[in-house]
Amino acid sequence: MSATAIRPQTPTDNPLDLIEEIVLGNEWSFDRCTNDELVAEIPGRWCEYRLYFAWSRDMSALQFSCALDIKVPRAKRDAVANLLALANEKLWLGHFDVSSEHQVPMFRHAVLLRGARGASVEQLEDLVDIALNECERFYPAFQHVIWGGRSSSDALLAACVEPVGEA
Numbered sequence: 001m002s003a004t005a006i007r008p009q010t011p012t013d014n015p016l017d018l019i020e021e022i023v024l025g026n027e028w029s030f031d032r033c034t035n036d037e038l039v040a041e042i043p044g045r046w047c048e049y050r051l052y053f054a055w056s057r058d059m060s061a062l063q064f065s066c067a068l069d070i071k072v073p074r075a076k077r078d079a080v081a082n083l084l085a086l087a088n089e090k091l092w093l094g095h096f097d098v099s100s101e102h103q104v105p106m107f108r109h110a111v112l113l114r115g116a117r118g119a120s121v122e123q124l125e126d127l128v129d130i131a132l133n134e135c136e137r138f139y140p141a142f143q144h145v146i147w148g149g150r151s152s153s154d155a156l157l158a159a160c161v162e163p164v165g166e167a
Contacts, residue, residue: 015062015119016055022124044132046139051128060114066131067106070142072098079145080105083152087138090160093130096138105142107131 016038023030023040030040040051047069054063072080080098084105088095094109111127113119137160144155 013118014055014057015113015124016053018119018121019053019124022121022128042132044139045136046143049132049135051131060112060116062111062113062119063108064110064127064131065106065108066128066135067099067104068135068139068142070105070139070146072103072105072146074103076146077103079152080142083141083145083155086152086156087141091134094134096134107134 014035016032016036019038020030020032023038026042028040028042030038032038036055036057038053040053042049042051049069050067052065052067055061056063077098084096084098094107096105096107098105109127109131111119111123138156139159141152141155141159144150144158145152148155150158
């Protein structure tokens with residue numbers, strides 16, 4: 001992700017204006033639903049990810065989620081709930097959950113900006129980069145549990161193995 005000539009924000013600015021500049025700079029498809037909501041879709045290694053940003057001026061908070069393009073079948077909800085707990089233990093920032101309405105796993109995080117001079121380009125780029133990295137890292141574990149029939153602990157181990165060397 002690259003920041004090209006994006007101006008710094010002031011405390012009264014809506015951080016979604018800056019997000020929109022970042023999204024445009026990366027040529028991702030997006031929709032600015034309202035002044036306080038933005039949805040973007042970006043390609044990943046495993047699927048298309050749907051990014052959702054919501055700004056609350058009252059709380060000076062930016063809510064963010066990155067949804068995986070996978071649905072959790074009813075029969076796998078308990079196993080996925082166990083996987084969420086195990087995956088969340090490994091995260092430094094944010095958390096995974098499953099949308100109750102659509103049964104889609106997603107990475108979520110909120111950034112409080114009260115007293116700050118607005119969001120910086122670097123903060124917002126890091127927010128998206130971290131979410132994408134975590135989604136890419138854990139997507140195979142969701143696949144192993146949902147479609148592979150593996151236990152959540154086995155799926156997490158298989159998905160998070162770091163290869164060493166070359167074959």
